[in-house]
Amino acid sequence: MNTKKIVALSVFCLALGGQAVNAAAEFISDARGESALIKALEKEVSNYTSGSTGLQIKGGDDLVMDIGGKMRVDYAHDWRTTMLNSELPDDIASFRHRLDLNPSVRYGEERYGSPAVEVGASFRAKTLGGNFSAANRISSDAVRVVDASSGSHSHKLNQPYPWMRQLWVNVCLNNVFDWESDTRHVMRAGMFNFELGRGIALGSFYGQSKEYLGVLNNTNDLSPWGILFSGDLIKDTLSYDLYYAKLEERGASFADVMAREKSHIVGRKDTPHVGVAQDNDLAALRLKYTFKHDAAGKFDSEMYLLYNEASGQKIELPHDSKSTLFTYGSAVEWKKSDWEAGGEVALNFGRENVRAIDRNIVNVSRVDNVLREAYSHLIYSNDGQALHGKNVMLSDANETLVSNYTGTENGVLLGTHTYAGQTYDINNASDRFRPAFDIDYKGWAAVADVAYNIPNQNTKLALAVGCASGDGNPHSAEKDGKYSGFVGLHENYAAGKRVESVFVLNARKMKRPLSFSGNQDVVQNDVSFSDITYLGGGVHYKWKKDWCVKANILGYFKNHTSKAYTYAKGGVDGVSDKNARNYLGSEANMVVEYEAFNGLTFAGEFAVFLPGSYYTDIKGTPLTDSKVLKALDKPDTSGVEQENPRSGNDVAYHLNVGVQYSF
Numbered sequence: 155m156n157t158k159k160i161v162a163l164s165v166f167c168l169a170l171g172g173q174a175v176n177a178a179a180e181f182i183s184d185a186r187g188e189s190a191l192i193k194a195l196e197k198e199v200s201n202y203t204s205g206s207t208g209l210q211i212k213g214g215d216d217l218v219m220d221i222g223g224k225m226r227v228d229y230a231h232d233w234r235t236t237m238l239n240s241e242l243p244d245d246i247a248s249f250r251h252r253l254d255l256n257p258s259v260r261y262g263e264e265r266y267g268s269p270a271v272e273v274g275a276s277f278r279a280k281t282l283g284g285n286f287s288a289a290n291r292i293s294s295d296a297v298r299v300v301d302a303s304s305g306s307h308s309h310k311l312n313q314p315y316p317w318m319r320q321l322w323v324n325v326c327l328n329n330v331f332d333w334e335s336d337t338r339h340v341m342r343a344g345m346f347n348f349e350l351g352r353g354i355a356l357g358s359f360y361g362q363s364k365e366y367l368g369v370l371n372n373t374n375d376l377s378p379w380g381i382l383f384s385g386d387l388i389k390d391t392l393s394y395d396l397y398y399a400k401l402e403e404r405g406a407s408f409a410d411v412m413a414r415e416k417s418h419i420v421g422r423k424d425t426p427h428v429g430v431a432q433d434n435d436l437a438a439l440r441l442k443y444t445f446k447h448d449a450a451g452k453f454d455s456e457m458y459l460l461y462n463e464a465s466g467q468k469i470e471l472p473h474d475s476k477s478t479l480f481t482y483g484s485a486v487e488w489k490k491s492d493w494e495a496g497g498e499v500a501l502n503f504g505r506e507n508v509r510a511i512d513r514n515i516v517n518v519s520r521v522d523n524v525l526r527e528a529y530s531h532l533i534y535s536n537d538g539q540a541l542h543g544k545n546v547m548l549s550d551a552n553e554t555l556v557s558n559y560t561g562t563e564n565g566v567l568l569g570t571h572t573y574a575g576q577t578y579d580i581n582n583a584s585d586r587f588r589p590a591f592d593i594d595y596k597g598w599a600a601v602a603d604v605a606y607n608i609p610n611q612n613t614k615l616a617l618a619v620g621c622a623s624g625d626g627n628p629h630s631a632e633k634d635g636k637y638s639g640f641v642g643l644h645e646n647y648a649a650g651k652r653v654e655s656v657f658v659l660n661a662r663k664m665k666r667p668l669s670f671s672g673n674q675d676v677v678q679n680d681v682s683f684s685d686i687t688y689l690g691g692g693v694h695y696k697w698k699k700d701w702c703v704k705a706n707i708l709g710y711f712k713n714h715t716s717k718a719y720t721y722a723k724g725g726v727d728g729v730s731d732k733n734a735r736n737y738l739g740s741e742a743n744m745v746v747e748y749e750a751f752n753g754l755t756f757a758g759e760f761a762v763f764l765p766g767s768y769y770t771d772i773k774g775t776p777l778t779d780s781k782v783l784k785a786l787d788k789p790d791t792s793g794v795e796q797e798n799p800r801s802g803n804d805v806a807y808h809l810n811v812g813v814q815y816s817f
Contacts, residue, residue, distance in 0.1 A: 208817055216264050223255040228812025235663045238765050239802030249283030255316070262329060268338065270329035276320035278375065319376045322346040327385075339385030345377045348397050350438060350458045351485040354599055354622075354683060355500045357645040361401075366627050366668070366678050367641065368467035368475030368506050370401050370434055378644075380436075395440040402434035404466055418471050420510035420562055420587070428473070432466040436643070451490025458483050462643060469629060470588070474511050479504040479595060479641060492609055496651060497602035502595040502641050508629065510562065510590040514583075519545045522574075529556070531586035534571070535579040546571065546580050555580065562587045593628045597640035599683065603652040612696040618653035624685020624714035626669040627678060639684045639714070647683045653692040653706050656743035657761040657808050659683065664763065665801060666738075667775055669716035670729045677775055686738070687711040704745040710738035712768055721774020721800065737766035758811040769803040776800055 208222030231247040234240055255277045262270030322344030328335060347358040361372040380399035387394055405411050410428065417426035440458040464477040483500035514531035521528055521544050532546035546552055555569045564587055568580045601620035608615065625639035646662070649655035658664065662681040669685075670677070690708030697703070718730040743761035750756065776798040 215261075217259060217261055218263060219257065219259045221255070221257045222817060223253065224814055224816040225251070225253045226812055226814040227251045228810055230808075230810045232661075232663065232809075233807040234802070234804050235657070235661070235763075235806045235808055237665060237799055237801050238763075238769060238804050238806055239800060240804040241802070242799055248285075250280065251283070252278065252280040253316075254278050254319075262326075266326070266329050268326065269324065270326050272324040274320070274322055274324075275318060276377075277316045278319050279316035317376070318345075320345050320347070336389050337386035339383070342382040342384070343380070345379055346382075347377050348380060348382060348395075348399070348438070350440060350460060351456060351483055351498045351500070352601065352647060352651070354498060354601065354642050354645060354647050355458070355460055355481040355483050356436075356438060356643050357647070359644045359646045362644055362646060362682075364641065364680055364682055364684075366469070366629065366680070367637070368469050368477045368508070369462070369464050369479065369641065369643065370467070378436075391444055393442045395438070395442075397436075397438040397440075399436040400433065401436055401462075401464070402466070404428060404432040404434075405430055416473050418511050418513070418515070419473065420512060420590075428466065432473070434462075434464040434466070436460070436462045451488055451493075453486060453488050455486040456484070460643070469508065470513065471511055474509050474588075476507045476509075477504070478507075479643075481641075492607040493604070494607075494652070495602070495604040497600070499600045500598065500640070500642075502597040504595045506593040506595070506628075506637070508588075508591050508593065508632075511588045512562075512586065513588065514556070514586050516548055521545060521547055531583040532556070532568070533581050533583050535581050536576060539576050539578065541573060541576070541578055547573075552580070562589075589632055591632055591634045593634075594636040595641060596636045596638045597623045597625075597684070599623070599640040599642070601647075601650060603650040605652040614652075614694040616652035616692045616694070618650040618690045618692075618708075619688070620649060621687040621713065622684045624669070624712065626714065626716075639680075642683055645683055649688055649690060649708060653690040653708065654704065654743070654745070655688070655690075655706070655708055655741060656745065656759050657741050657763050657806070658708070658710055658738075659686075659688070661761075661808060664806065667716075667772060667801070669712075669714045670719065670734075670772075685712055685714050687713055700749050702745075702747040702749075706741075706743050708741045710741070710766075712736045712738050716768075716772070718771040719773070719775045727774070732771075734771035735767035738768050739766035740764045753816045755814050755816070756812075757814065759809070761808040763806045763808075765803040765805070769801065772801060773803050774800045 208220055211219040211221075213219065227250070229247070229249050232245075234242075234244050235246070236244050256274065257277075258272060258274035260269035260272040262268075322342055325341045327333065327339040327341055333339075348356070349358050350356040358377070360374045360376060360378050361370055363369045363371040365371050378399045378401050380397060382398075383394075383396040385394060386392065403410075405428075411430055411432075412427045414426040415428050416422045419426075438458060438460045440456055442454070442456045445453040445455075458481075460479075460481040460483075462477065462479045464479070466473045467475045467477055469475050480503050481500055482503075483498060485496070485498035487496040488494065512531075514529055516527055517530055518525055519528040519530075520526075522540060527548040528545035529548065529552070530545065532552075534541040534544050534546055536542050549571075552571060559568055564582055565584050566582050568582065571578050571580055599620070599622040601618070603616060603618035605614050605616035607613070622640040623638050625637050628635055628637040646660075648660040649658075654660070664681070665679050666681050666685075668678050668680050688708050688710050690706060692704060692706035694702070694704045713736070715736065716734045718732045718734040719728070720730045721727050741761060741763050743759065745759045746757065748756045
């Protein structure tokens with residue numbers, strides 16, 4: 155296939171892709187439904203066929219276009235699912251709709267027996283009922299300085315719009331290089347999803363990770379850019395995948411590499427630019443093996459190795475850490491007659507390099523009852539005087555004092571400052587400088603499930619077990635150490651293929667505080683598949699081929715022991731000397747699906763969570779997630795300080811019902 159054909163194919167795909175988006179808009183607003191979609195496409199091609207799995211359009215020169223997708227409208231209601239506290243207004247409900255449109259164009263199927271080139275995309279549009287700007291609001295924040303708020307403002311479009319989640323091209327290397335082989339080898343490049351195993355070590359939720367570690371944590375509703383080579387080594391027996399992804403690009407322009415973002419790194423005041431090779435790269439190798447035997451059944455297994463080098467990450471300040479993570483894993487699926495089972499094991503190793511930083515910055519603080527520019531980690535000292543313990547004000551003399559200091563000692567005397575007739579010592583705060591240290595990754599995870607299909611009963615019985623190692627915040631002690639909690643990238647594991655979690659491991663709205671390791675002001679949250687053990691069972695029943703009912707019960711335990719928390723309004727408030735018990739609680743859920751006809755499904759799910767002794771022992775823990783607190787405080791112009799929301803141990807409920815049409 156020559157270059158002209160490749161260019162023509164790309165142009166053809168973009169043209170029809172644009173028509174597909176316009177056609178989708180007509181499909182939503184036109185009561186005629188599919189006829190409107192077909193009519194819009196008839197303007198481009200006259201030879202089309204409509205199949206049960208989507209719309210197929212055949213053009214000239216061995217070109218074929220497929221359009222598929224799904225539209226879902228649902229209603230969701232959650233009671234106490236975030237803080238498990240009935241004293242808070244944690245009662246959330248909304249109507250939602252989402253449209254996914256997946257067009258693709260392929261060339262060469264008739265000539266070569268399989269597509270030589272395929273270009274695909276995925277478009278998404280979603281809205282929240284009564285709040286059509288929820289997905290496209292540019293800003294809606296109040297500007298808050300210390301205790302004062304300027305009020306909120308927003309720039310938004312009250313019209314939903316689609317965005318591109320995926321855009322990729324597949325090229326069959328056999329056809330490009332005229333390889334005569336019974337094994338097929340394909341290259342894919344662009345934006346697309348790639349998972350390892352069950353998605354525990356590497357999933358498809360781009361950016362979802364842990365906020366307190368130096369790994370990417372910026373969830374995006376799209377796919378990362380990557381390139382994938384895959385194919386067979388032994389046909390129908392042994393295959394391979396070689397994957398590379400660029401998760402973050404920090405060196406695409408001169409402005410990127412010269413940006414002065416590292417002045418807070420110790421030793422980088424004179425060279426604060428970002429520099430080169432500060433990207434976030436991921437590579438993975440996977441081998442899949444299939445074995446069939448009449449007596450033993452069918453085995454599908456895979457082994458994988460993942461490598462992620464995440465430079466320029468943030469723990470407290472930008473670029474203050476670098477993560478080098480390796481994960482080795484192995485998974486297997488087995489099926490024989492009415493039995494099926496599967497499992498996966500994953501091991502972390504590697505290291506997080508935490509850089510030495512100077513936490514001192516200039517911000518606005520209240521000094522002597524006046525808002526002033528002041529240093530965050532320089533403190534006045536003069537017992538009994540007005541400014542004792544206050545932040546040091548910014549001035550020419552103090553700026554020179556700070557610039558001339560080249561040490562890294564906390565609490566040391568820097569100089570003096572005279573204000574209102576009083577002379578004050580200027581000291582570094584006790585936590586101004588953070589030393590450099592390394593954290594070794596030592597996490598692991600293991601899951602397994604088994605199911606039995608009762609003959610002639612349309613019923614499946616399943617059991618599942620899983621465990622992921624846990625730990626506290628590895629940065630609470632600023633010294634070399636290890637992190638024993640499991641680290642998954644882009645992970646959203648929902649408790650297995652055969653027993654499913656709806657609430658705890660799928661929705662993941664409930665707060666799961668990290669282990670308390672002693673007196674601490676900040677309580678961080680970790681809802682990832684880490685520091686948890688689950689046991690569960692489920693029953694799946696199909697009735698009249700149209701109805702499917704799934705019922706599951708799961709129990710959850712925390713692996714890493716935490717201190718309890720003591721709270722009483724107006725009384726003692728803080729971390730207890732006693733240990734909290736490890737039982738997180740139990741979840742019961744039910745999923746009901748009814749397929750009215752091909753493609754149209756009505757579905758509903760309900761879940762209830764009964765908190766265990768762990769939540770009883772940490773009841774009253776304040777919600778101190780900085781992002782959430784800022785969002786709560788920005789609209790408040792009263793000037794009255796409010797108490798942070800506290801966790802509870804009340805029963806939580808989740809309900810979601812909807813209709814979905816797949817085409």
